[in-house]
Amino acid sequence: TQLLEQSPQFLSIQEGENLTVYCNSSSVFSSLQWYRQEPGEGPVLLVTVVTGGEVKKLKRLTFQFGDARKDSSLHITAAQPGDTGLYLCKRTDKLIFGTGTRLQVFP
C-alpha cells in the first residue's frame, strides 16, 4: 500500500483566517481527488485535479496539483465555520485515501 501523507493532521482556526493543507505521495500519480467529510456523514467529492500544475477553484477553495504530480494542496480563503470537517485526498489510480486533515473553524 502506497501512502498518501496529509499535513497538518489537525488545524484549529478562527473564522476569516486562511489555511493550506497538503497531500504528498512518494510516487507519481495520474490524478487526485479531494473530499470533505462532515461529522456523521460520508465523504463528499469536492474536485478532481488531472494535469500537473493545474489549479482549480471552487468558491473560496483553491486546489493545486504539483508540477511533479506527487503532491497537491488545498487552500481555503477566509475560512467559515461551515468549512469544518475532515479533508481527504485520494489518488484516482489507487483505492487508498490520504491520512486526512481535520479542520475546525471557530466563529
Place this chain on the structure above:
Amino acid sequence: DVKVTQSSRYLVKRTGEKVFLECVQDMDHENMFWYRQDPGLGLRLIYFSYDVKMKEKGDIPEGYSVSREKKERFSLILESASTNQTSMYLCASSLGRGPGGYTFGSGTRLTVV
C-alpha cells in the same frame, strides 16, 4: 438526487454474532467499496467489487466477507463479530474504471459489545 443508502446509521451487536451491513446504490454504478474508518487510522479498504458476483480483497479483509448478487447491492458480512470490529463502516460506489469520484453512503456506526 443520486444516492448510496446504508441500511442502518447505528448498530449494536454482541460478540460472536453474524452481522450484515447492507448498501444500495441507485446510480447504476459498476464499482462498489466497503471501507472502515477509525480515529488515527483513516479509511481502510475492506473489500471491493467491480461487477456483479465479483469481489476482491482490500487491505484488511480478515474477519469480513461480502456479497454482490445484484449490481445495486453490496453487502458486508462480519462472520463472527468481535470488539475490534467496532468502527464506522462506509460504503461507496463509482462509475467505471476512470477518474470518476466516489459517492459515499452516510455510514454505519457499529458497536460490538
